[in-house]
Amino acid sequence: MKIQIRSGRAALLTLAIGFLxxxxxxxxxxxxxxxxxQEPPPQAVEVTEMARQDIPLDKAYPSLLRSDDEVTLxxxxxxxxxxxxxxxxxxxxxxQTLYNxxxxxxxxxxxxxxADLQSARAEMSRAQRDAQRFQRLLSQNSVSQQQVDEAQAxxxxxxxxxxxxxxxxxxxxxxxxxxEVKAPVxxxxxxxxINVGNLVxxxxxxxxxxxxxxxxxxxxxxxxxxxxxxxQVGDGDSVEDIRATLDVPSLSDSEQAQLExxxxxxxxxxxxxxxxxxxxxxxxxxxxxxxxxxxxxxxLEGLKRFDVLAVPELAVTQALMGPQVFVLDEDNKARSRxxxxxxxxxxxxxxxxxxxxxxxxxxxDPAGIEPGTPIDPREFQGDAGEIVExxxxxxAExxAExxAEAQAAMQDGAPxxxxxxxxEGEEDE
Numbered sequence: 001m002k003i004q005i006r007s008g009r010a011a012l013l014t015l016a017i018g019f020l021x022x023x024x025x026x027x028x029x030x031x032x033x034x035x036x037x038q039e040p041p042p043q044a045v046e047v048t049e050m051a052r053q054d055i056p057l058d059k060a061y062p063s064l065l066r067s068d069d070e071v072t073l074x075x076x077x078x079x080x081x082x083x084x085x086x087x088x089x090x091x092x093x094x095x096q097t098l099y100n101x102x103x104x105x106x107x108x109x110x111x112x113x114x115a116d117l118q119s120a121r122a123e124m125s126r127a128q129r130d131a132q133r134f135q136r137l138l139s140q141n142s143v144s145q146q147q148v149d150e151a152q153a154x155x156x157x158x159x160x161x162x163x164x165x166x167x168x169x170x171x172x173x174x175x176x177x178x179x180e181v182k183a184p185v186x187x188x189x190x191x192x193x194i195n196v197g198n199l200v201x202x203x204x205x206x207x208x209x210x211x212x213x214x215x216x217x218x219x220x221x222x223x224x225x226x227x228x229x230x231x232q233v234g235d236g237d238s239v240e241d242i243r244a245t246l247d248v249p250s251l252s253d254s255e256q257a258q259l260e261x262x263x264x265x266x267x268x269x270x271x272x273x274x275x276x277x278x279x280x281x282x283x284x285x286x287x288x289x290x291x292x293x294x295x296x297x298x299x300l301e302g303l304k305r306f307d308v309l310a311v312p313e314l315a316v317t318q319a320l321m322g323p324q325v326f327v328l329d330e331d332n333k334a335r336s337r338x339x340x341x342x343x344x345x346x347x348x349x350x351x352x353x354x355x356x357x358x359x360x361x362x363x364x365d366p367a368g369i370e371p372g373t374p375i376d377p378r379e380f381q382g383d384a385g386e387i388v389e390x391x392x393x394x395x396a397e398x399x400a401e402x403x404a405e406a407q408a409a410m411q412d413g414a415p416x417x418x419x420x421x422x423x424e425g426e427e428d429e
Contacts, residue, residue: 043373046364046387047328048380050355052307057345060247060299063219066292068280071185073206076178077101081196088191091288092183092209099181099206106176113172117165124158131155187211188288210292213285215259217246218278219298223270226277230266232304239263244281245299248290259283259290263300309355310348312384315363316341325351326369328360334373347384363387365394 079102086098131151137143183189187209194206221229233239242263261283270277281298283290290296315325316339323341326334339354355361362369363380364387 040374042332042376043369044376044378045362045366045369046380047360047375047377048311048363048382050309050311050357050359050361052309052357055305055308055310055345055348055350056301057303057305057343058299058301059225059303060297061219061221063217063296063298065215065217065246065290065294065296067187067210067212068216068218069185069187069211070292071187071209073098073181073183073209075099075101075181075200075204075206076202077106077175078201079105079179079199081194081198081200084192084196086189088189088207090189091212092186092189094183094186096183097180098183098189101179101181101200103176103179106172106179110169110172110176113165113169117162117169120158120161120165124155124162127151127155127158181206183209185209185211186213212288212291214261215246215283215285215290215292216264216280217283217296217298218280220271220274220276221266221279223275223277225303226266226270226279228305229300229303231306232302233266239266241302243301244283245301246281246283246290247297247299248294249297259285305343305345305350308342309351309357310345311351311355311361312363312387313344313347313349314365314384314387315361316349317366325355326362326366326371327355328362328375328377332375332377334362334369334371334375336371347387365390 081099081101082103083100084098085100086092086096092098131148131154134143134148134151138145138148190208190210192207194200194204200206229242240262244261244263246259246261248258261281263279264282265278265280267278281300311325316323318324319336319338321338324336324338327337329335337354337359340352342350342352344350360377362375363384364378369375
């Protein structure tokens with residue numbers, strides 16, 4: 001009996017030691033699992049604290065190009081068209097003579113009016129001498145007062161005839177000037193609508209001159225852009241400080257596809273039908289590379305959006321609930337935030353709703369970041385374009401590496417396939 005008791009105690013002791021060793025093994029395994037589930041090291045990303053700022057904005061507006069100084073030449077006198085002194089399509093200068101409409105006829109009329117004027121002046125001189133003589137004779141009681149009055153009346157009639165002759169001569173000179181049709185503006189002249197030798201009358205259209213340098217382009221601004229622009233001008237800038245660029249889609253492959261100019265006019269009322277404000281810009285066009293009638297886009301540089309929240313375009317990603325950005329909480333962990341987007345200003349994305357002043361937003365490359373990811377915040381230098389360019393460059397490098405690896409794999413696999421094929425052939429033999 002004693003031997004049996006001792007052997008039972010030994011068995012119990014062995015069982016207890018087994019349970020103890022098993023528990024220790026489980027604790028070690030749990031510790032190893034906990035070590036495997038530890039958080040990854042924080043990811044270093046640039047972070048900025050949101051603050052309201054003025055963002056430069058580049059905008060482009062469609063327009064149909066036209067020359068507002070275009071002039072249609074019209075005959076002002078009647079006569080035969082004797083000469084055309086230009087070639088259609090050439091550039092003419094202001095004051096250049098373009099047509100002759102019987103100038104000899106109108107020169108003869110001027111000479112006739114000059115003779116009439118000389119005759120009227122001679123008659124006035126005679127009437128003036130008679131009036132003076134009758135006045136002296138009246139003081140000697142040699143003539144009556146009636147004769148003196150008649151002499152004064154004849155003098156006034158002679159003076160009126162002189163004035164009439166002077167007016168007729170001035171009118172003849174004007175017609176003589178109209179007999180030579182001159183360019184009122186500089187520009188490119190079109191085809192002549194009347195051939196030499198035809199009879200023209202006052203009001204007959206002859207040709208059209210289109211000024212090409214400079215070009216004035218009118219376009220419509222959305223009322224919000226116009227209000228912001230007027231606010232900017234009110235802050236001390238001038239309308240002419242706004243730089244404008246004319247883009248011509250039809251010349252996209254040419255070096256002359258763009259013209260540089262400036263904004264010259266901003267309207268003061270909103271069109272009720274279109275909710276737009278009229279504006280105009282002037283562009284030097286010395287090479288006549290752009291012609292009226294073309295569809296163009298007018299880009300304005302120097303526009304601003306005042307007192308807005310904005311992040312680099314790279315910081316915005318798409319989620320199920322819409323556009324989102326990642327913000328940092330108190331523990332420097334990433335949290336997603338759904339936002340409402342405004343306009344795109346170059347590399348900047350304006351945020352309308354979803355962010356507040358003081359929020360810490362991740363502006364670096366959001367690749368690999370998920371809600372809860374620990375972040376090592378780095379100071380943002382404020383150059384959104386540099387961040388976007390760097391991300392695009394890294395993406396391009398990754399794509400190039402993937403393509404290189406794929407090509408290398410294809411090259412490595414081709415000989416192996418041939419070798420395996422030969423081995424299979426040998427086995428078949």
